[in-house]
Amino acid sequence: MFNHIYKNKTVLLTGHTGFKGSWLAFWLHQLGAKVIAYALSPNTSPNHLDNLQLPITSIIGDVRDEKHLQTVFQTYQPDIVFHLAAQPLVRASYAEPILTFETNVIGTAKVYEAVKNTPSVKALVNVTTDKVYHNNEWVWGYRENDKLGGHDPYSTSKACVELLHESYRKSFFKEKGILTATARAGNVIGGGDWSADRLIPDIVKATVQAQAVQIRNPQATRPWQHVLEPLAAYLLLGQQLLEGNTKAEDAWNFACDAEGCVPVRTILTQMQQVWQEVQWQDVSHQAKPHEANLLQLDCTKAKSLLQWQPVWNLATTVAVTTQWYRDFYEKQQINTAQDLAKYIADAQQLGLQWAKN
Ligand SMILES: NC(=O)c1ccc[n+]([C@@H]2O[C@H](COP(=O)([O-])OP(=O)(O)OC[C@H]3O[C@@H](n4cnc5c(N)ncnc54)[C@H](O)[C@@H]3O)[C@@H](O)[C@H]2O)c1
Numbered sequence: 357m358f359n360h361i362y363k364n365k366t367v368l369l370t371g372h373t374g375f376k377g378s379w380l381a382f383w384l385h386q387l388g389a390k391v392i393a394y395a396l397s398p399n400t401s402p403n404h405l406d407n408l409q410l411p412i413t414s415i416i417g418d419v420r421d422e423k424h425l426q427t428v429f430q431t432y433q434p435d436i437v438f439h440l441a442a443q444p445l446v447r448a449s450y451a452e453p454i455l456t457f458e459t460n461v462i463g464t465a466k467v468y469e470a471v472k473n474t475p476s477v478k479a480l481v482n483v484t485t486d487k488v489y490h491n492n493e494w495v496w497g498y499r500e501n502d503k504l505g506g507h508d509p510y511s512t513s514k515a516c517v518e519l520l521h522e523s524y525r526k527s528f529f530k531e532k533g534i535l536t537a538t539a540r541a542g543n544v545i546g547g548g549d550w551s552a553d554r555l556i557p558d559i560v561k562a563t564v565q566a567q568a569v570q571i572r573n574p575q576a577t578r579p580w581q582h583v584l585e586p587l588a589a590y591l592l593l594g595q596q597l598l599e600g601n602t603k604a605e606d607a608w609n610f611a612c613d614a615e616g617c618v619p620v621r622t623i624l625t626q627m628q629q630v631w632q633e634v635q636w637q638d639v640s641h642q643a644k645p646h647e648a649n650l651l652q653l654d655c656t657k658a659k660s661l662l663q664w665q666p667v668w669n670l671a672t673t674v675a676v677t678t679q680w681y682r683d684f685y686e687k688q689q690i691n692t693a694q695d696l697a698k699y700i701a702d703a704q705q706l707g708l709q710w711a712k713n
Contacts, residue, residue, distance in 0.1 A: 363388035371440030375549040378404040404548030419463030425470040433476035449510035460513035479597035486542040487511035497654030535597040542611040546583035547680025568635035574621040579611040582673040611653035616670040630678035
């Protein structure tokens with residue numbers, strides 16, 4: 357897969373103790389990479405990374421700690437960096453805007469300083485978000501060249517990261533021959549997420565306590581996708597960059613097709629089909645901080661230039677995700693390897709280039 361590019365490569369991954377990072381660590385390890393991972397200690401219990409017990413080099417550190425980052429980069433001399441560590445929650449960003457800007461913007465700058473000072477690094481993929489776009493609440497999908505912006509501190513911090521990225525690319529990385537890209541993906545779901553203030557973890561936590569989950573924005577439409585969809589895209593981008601494809605040096609949208617852009621209430625209904633115990637209560641009348649209502653991405657560029665495309669439709673995405681949690685709580689079973697194997701097999705069925713053995 358991915359042209360065997362990751363086999364025996366040293367990959368530095370930030371944010372591996374989180375939801376997406378733990379899945380990416382798992383996949384990279386399966387691909388034969390030597391994974392050096394850097395993040396804060398897991399802050400959820402249960403935690404997916406702990407469940408997986410991966411034989412990777414896990415370093416507990418803060419991206420705001422420049423000295424520590426420099427030491428880690430100098431010690432391990434990575435070939436490629438996937439930067440995922442962030443304060444990724446909109447509501448937490450209202451409570452802690454300074455922490456959010458420090459982690460997401462200054463933390464990224466410090467990771468980039470370490471990249472700049474480490475000659476082994478050939479490629480860098482930075483994970484931002486679909487929320488980097490100035491949200492017009494319109495029906496069309498955002499394209500990569502649409503205006504950046506943000507309302508809440510989280511979205512704004514990630515829009516800042518896009519500017520920072522461009523500055524480092526032009527000022528430092530270009531002359532050093534380090535190829536870089538940013539990836540803007542939408543709402544991601546899948547097993548193994550227990551973060552606060554996220555839809556699926558909130559539903560799961562309420563369900564296992566036989567409670568109805570409080571839904572504050574049932575009409576909010578998001579581009580839902582399984583966590584493996586953007587991860588395949590990040591790995592594909594990383595492959596292109598490592599292979600020296602300068603056309604991949606850009607910002608990229610990765611999201612589900614239009615059928616996967618549905619309101620929160622549809623996700624709830626589909627989850628109930630797999631897990632009848634899921635119950636919910638509409639609390640949209642309660643006061644809440646501003647959250648965007650409609651946000652869709654246009655992925656034409658990734659589809660035509662990277663030959664990337666989503667593998668699972670919404671029904672499969674929600675069913676696989678729900679089953680992961682059901683099996684975790686009812687059978688103490690971790691379906692991560694099984695879900696990845698199914699995802700790869702389905703990608704092969706679709707004839708996707710990255711999935712070829
Ligand atoms: N989950 C989504 O739906 C989604 C959507 C779009 C973009 N993203 C982006 O993907 C990335 C990963 O998100 P996630 O959902 O896995 O989040 P998560 O909260 O599960 O994980 C965040 C990770 O960042 C680490 N981290 C936070 N602050 C840090 C610090 N100061 N120093 C070092 N590490 C720190 C945490 O320890 C953790 O490993 C983030 O950059 C996020 O903005 C996520």
